[in-house]
Amino acid sequence: MISEFRPARRRGLSLGLYFTLVAALSFFSLTKEAQAITGPHTVVLDAGHGGFDRGGIPGQRVAEKPMTLDVAQRVARKLRAGGYHVVMTRDSDVFVPLSVRVAIANGLRDAEFVSIHFNSATRAGANGIETYYYRSDSARLAANIHRQVVGGTGTENRGIRRRGFYVLRRTSIPSVLVECGFLTNPYESSLALQSSYRERLADRITSGIIGQSPPYNRPVVAGLTHVASPIGGGYNDFVSPAPERPSFSHHARSSGRSGRHHSTSSSKKKKSGKSKKKKKSDDN
Template sequence: MSLRAFLAFVVWFVFSAAGVVAAPFSTVVIDAGHGGSDQGGIPQNIMPEKGVALDVAKRVRTYLQDAGLRVVMTRSDDTFIPLSFRVAASNRQSNAIFVSIHFNSATRVGARGVETFYFSQSGARLASYIHRRVAATTDGDNRGIKRARYYVLRNNKKTAALVECGFLTNPQDTALARSAAYRDRLARAIAQGILDYRRQL
């Protein structure tokens, strides 16, 4: 087990042992990153982030609906949605959690793999369940779960997590992202992580 993976497990175990309580949920707000004029990433991206993030998000929606959950999308087409609108869409839901879907980028071409972010303690538990499933989809680095002050996390009144599904500045991760079959594997993994989290509430 890598150091990052071990630390991710420690975070999950500590919060579980502490008995952090999260409310049950029947709705999942799925946030596909970027959109419209905001392509996502940096100029070195091999392909735009906004399209693959939306594709994975739509697939997650299907799997969660099949499992009987209500799903709200912050965007369902190639539209730019301000971050404040995304958070507002989440905060006005009842009995909901929030999951934001992205692909990563870096100035270092060798950077690859998946990582998942949270801000609140309940978000850490959600992130750990999602990350464990998503990390199993790739032979890239398991970059672990990390606390971050991203706008859609820190301003969210709901349990929230943000998953980065691979680096679009890395040729190997980009090749995976181009594959519809792989995007479907990612979507299944994210949905399963959400369902894993729901079962332990």
């Protein structure tokens, strides 16, 4: 009995050690995976609009939603090739509410959120690159991306602006929104339609995310009011945000149910008991 018991005991110990090692390796693998997802090299890429929300303003010839998705997918490929973990708020032509985009970002720790858009205006001559941030811990990321995009594409520098857009105000991680030119501008829309230009935009956005030294930057366009840089270092791209553009008043509400990256609110009130006046305000 003793001679038969000892081998069985050894087999039991061997099996126990085997399962312990398997459990330890599984735990290590899951831990590494969790670190990859929530570590400092995680980037949430938010391609603006999608689905029934084509982006832009009424009557705009070039839709915004396919442009933002294409650039975001290019950035994702470049970041993944560099070892970054990338989460896309949308990876196809679907509508994703702003609240869901924010929830995706807030579900990750130690990550960064980059929302990619193209601009639009009722004035066809409006052109250039704008970058937005809201939280103070997002200013450096905004500056890095902005300088890369402006310096690498040669377009007008419309400055870095602080504004309480929904996806910037409601996220709990560093978050920026970059406007990659005006699709209502004939020249910039023709560039956006070129695959080579969207590839260049993706290169520049990627370089800004990973913190590469920016190329020579063009000064901001005349007429903009400079504000003190919140990050120091001689950055002179920070400007005061312009008033809310009337052409955007039909877009997203503060609930985040629409696909527009920013939100406005409007209310009607009587004036002198006779006329009604629409009030517009930033959703700060």
